[in-house]
Amino acid sequence: QSRMEHYLDSLGLVNVGRMDPTLKIDLMYTRADNFTGKVLYEDLQEAYLHPEAAKALLQAQKRLKELYPGYSLIIYDAARPMSVQQKMWNVVKGTSQNIYVSNPARGGGLHNYGLAVDVSIADEKGNPLPMGTKVDHLGKEAHIDTEAAMVQQGVITAQERRNRLLLRRVMTDVGYKPLRSEWWHFNFRSREEAKRNYKVIR
Numbered sequence: 001q002s003r004m005e006h007y008l009d010s011l012g013l014v015n016v017g018r019m020d021p022t023l024k025i026d027l028m029y030t031r032a033d034n035f036t037g038k039v040l041y042e043d044l045q046e047a048y049l050h051p052e053a054a055k056a057l058l059q060a061q062k063r064l065k066e067l068y069p070g071y072s073l074i075i076y077d078a079a080r081p082m083s084v085q086q087k088m089w090n091v092v093k094g095t096s097q098n099i100y101v102s103n104p105a106r107g108g109g110l111h112n113y114g115l116a117v118d119v120s121i122a123d124e125k126g127n128p129l130p131m132g133t134k135v136d137h138l139g140k141e142a143h144i145d146t147e148a149a150m151v152q153q154g155v156i157t158a159q160e161r162r163n164r165l166l167l168r169r170v171m172t173d174v175g176y177k178p179l180r181s182e183w184w185h186f187n188f189r190s191r192e193e194a195k196r197n198y199k200v201i202r
């Protein structure tokens with residue numbers, strides 16, 4: 001176990017991949033092919049969440065498998081230290097992409113409490129279902145409120161939209177809330193609740 005993983009343990013967060021080995025874990029910030037172009041997680045290979053958010057995620061996996069036994073949720077990010085949030089913010093600060101990253105000076109986002117997850121669906125072979133954009137595509141093609149129009153305009157396909165709807169169905173059924181601007185991001189609590197009742201990950 002790394003120092004970071006030990007620290008997350010000490011905050012009471014839990015390793016969701018250990019709780020349910022059927023979950024696929026593929027943390028995008030352990031590689032450089034994310035929107036920052038840099039490896040941001042040198043010391044974190046596992047997906048950690050607050051126990052309440054973890055319990056709901058396991059229920060979503062169960063729900064998905066009831067509907068499609070060969071499918072699995074695939075986790076791209078979960079608990080994220082505020083120090084990493086700051087590195088992300090530094091990349092978008094002063095650009096039009098700043099709407100896609102929570103500002104640490106304003107308390108950061110729900111990932112910084114272990115209360116948000118970036119997630120998609122993988123098929124029987126482990127390949128992610130097409131969702132119209134890659135995960136962490138910071139642009140309007142990833143927004144969820146204009147999907148019907150995007151299908152009409154040929155920006156995403158009807159199947160990609162159905163895949164997003166399936167993901168949203170299993171996640172919202174267990175209490176997660178989608179984010180308007182990112183099809184892969186789901187919050188388990190509001191920012192106000194997080195600031196009031198949960199510990200921030202430094």
Ligand SMILES: C[C@@H](N)C(=O)N[C@H](C)C(=O)O
Nearest residue numbers: 100101102109110111136
């Ligand atoms: C950068 C993107 N993956 C992300 O996590 N955005 C949310 C809104 C955040 O920064 O909290």
Ligand SMILES: [Zn+2]
Nearest residue numbers: 116117118185
């Ligand atoms: Zn996210």
